[in-house]
Amino acid sequence: MGATVKEEVKPYISKWSKATMDQSGEYLRIMRERIPATYMVKIESLASLKEAIAATNCNEKDHVELNHFKSGNYKWALCLYPEGNKKDDGKDHISLYLKLVKPPGNKVIATMFNFFIYDQLRDNYLMIQGLKEKRFHAAKTEWGVSRVISLDDFEDASNGFLKDDSCVFGVEIVYAYVNVQPQVAVVHTTTTSTTHLKSYSFKWEIPKFSKLKLPSQYSPEFNINGRSWKLKIYPNGELSSRSIGLYLYLNSTSSTKGNKLLVEAELRMKNQAKLSQGKDHKHTLGQWFVAGGSGRGYTNFIGLDNLEDFKWKDKIIIEVNVKEIAFVQM
The missing domain is CATH 2.60.210.10 (Apoptosis, Tumor Necrosis Factor Receptor Associated Protein 2; Chain A)
Known part of the structure; x- marks a missing residue:
């Protein structure tokens, strides 16, 4: 078997x-x-x-x-x-x-x-x-x-x-x-090139400039395109330097609080001694501004030794031109 x-x-x-x-x-x-x-x-x-x-x-x-x-x-x-x-x-x-x-x-x-x-x-x-x-x-x-x-x-x-x-x-x-849930940002941008954007201006006249004693001085608040701004100047030099500091600030208001704004700005000091042939002193910046945040500008805007052409009877004139490029709404 x-x-x-x-x-x-x-x-x-x-x-x-x-x-x-x-x-x-x-x-x-x-x-x-x-x-x-x-x-x-x-x-x-x-x-x-x-x-x-x-x-x-x-x-x-x-x-x-x-x-x-x-x-x-x-x-x-x-x-x-x-x-x-x-x-x-x-x-x-x-x-x-x-x-x-x-x-x-x-x-x-x-x-x-x-x-x-x-x-x-x-x-x-x-x-x-x-x-x-x-x-x-x-x-x-x-x-x-x-x-x-x-x-x-x-x-x-x-x-x-x-x-x-x-x-x-x-x-x-x-x-x-x-x-x-994170906040949602809405970016509102312009539809035209920056060269065709409308420019908004403000003029700040500061009399008795040489008599200013405070380390820094704010301009009156001014309105540009529905938003509140101010300038800040260091008339006797910033951080022990021999140069005037000049800054632009976006104020915090009910319409701008928590938001950001991208602008192209021109800060200008008018030449008053030689208005016919002299040139203004200016700097241009493109920066994001946060409402209520730090200013944007220049520590060395102009040297203290170079002010004579820009003063008339101890008065200087600061102008700012602003072009809005984008607004970020949080």
Whole structure:
């Protein structure tokens, strides 16, 4: 009697035993034994669920928002597309999405999460692991994967995901922390070149200039294109230098507070001694101004030893011309 040859039983090796990267590079697929930590839902009859979805009165008859659950003090929902989210290139796939229910005001919930499908034959899970942080807020309440698994693989009995029309899905929120929604800046720019921008001017006459004793002197506030400005001069030199310092400031008002303004400005000291042939002394700057912030200008605007041509009866005249280029509204 011949020996009996025992057939070798090969162990089952899942196609997901080795980690595989999603085409987007945002998710990793791999089998895991540990149960999802946050939420699981068992669907007793997937066919009946599909019929119920199709019979609803809502316009989108392709998915179901499963029971709400809480994590990190926020309410969430797992959304299932049993035949794929076709609007997100998920045709012929299972699609899963995580939804933030009732976003909290202007806050942003930064989250990492994983999706799961239970293998009922081997008691482990296909995990779709998120690799990039997702930001949930009022304008974006859902993030997910349109191609979690193909319907062919999902319905293949040997994979264990669908057994007797029953299946189990899960989600695990790894972390969720709150960021306050950042302010949104709106930049209003001109539609013409700077050479054609309208220039706005202010003239500041300073009598008895040599008698000024304070280290610095502010001009009266003046209005240019609906915004409040002022000049600041260091008549006896700034920082122990032998040069006059001259600066332009954007005042903080109800219309400019917290905003930024890009301008092209010309600071000019008038030549009064030789008005017919003499030249004014000027410097041009292109700078961003913050309302209520530091001034923009020059520490060495003009040397103290070069003032004689610019004074008349101990009076000097400062002019500023401003062209607005861009306004950033926070």
